[in-house]
Amino acid sequence: xxxxxxxxxxxxxxxxxxxxxxxxxxxxxxxxxxxxxxxxxxxxxxxxxxxxxxxxxxxxxxxxxxxxxxxxxxxxxxxxxxxxxxxxxxxxxxxxxxxxxxxxxxxxxxxxxxxxxxxxxx
Numbered sequence: 001x002x003x004x005x006x007x008x009x010x011x012x013x014x015x016x017x018x019x020x021x022x023x024x025x026x027x028x029x030x031x032x033x034x035x036x037x038x039x040x041x042x043x044x045x046x047x048x049x050x051x052x053x054x055x056x057x058x059x060x061x062x063x064x065x066x067x068x069x070x071x072x073x074x075x076x077x078x079x080x081x082x083x084x085x086x087x088x089x090x091x092x093x094x095x096x097x098x099x100x101x102x103x104x105x106x107x108x109x110x111x112x113x114x115x116x117x118x119x120x121x122x
Contacts (some may be wrong), residue, residue: 031072031079036060039081040070046083055112061097071099073109082106 037048040062048070050063060072061084069084082101090098097111 025077030057031060031074032057033060035079036062036072039072039079040064043070043081043083046070046081052113055095059109059111061111061113071101071109071111073106075105 031053033051033053036051036053040046040048040051040060046062046068047065048062049065052061052063054060058074062070062072062081064070069086069089070081071084072079072081084099088100088102090100092098092110095112097113098108099111100108
């Protein structure tokens with residue numbers, strides 16, 4: 001492969017990335033408890049009780065009344081909430097959960113959360 005062509009391609013990708021950032025396209029901002037709670041409560045009938053933010057503030061697991069759970073996740077430059085059942089959750093040690101959403105848009109996500117053992121049964 002021609003090195004000049006490779007260099008021009010790399011510069012083109014960097015240029016498009018710079019233009020996108022200048023136009024305001026960027027990742028979602030860090031998530032806080034109030035935003036996580038508000039997003040989770042957009043799920044019909046969901047009333048948030050406790051919010052567990054991920055270590056990187058990019059996701060959260062929200063506990064609701066009646067034992068309901070919701071995951072708040074980044075999607076582009078915003079956040080979305082999805083209902084979660086204990087059957088969808090697998091523990092990864094004491095510091096993370098793997099949530100399998102079984103939908104193409106989200107797939108399997110790792111949430112680095114520090115949860116007490118009795119909060120979520122996996």
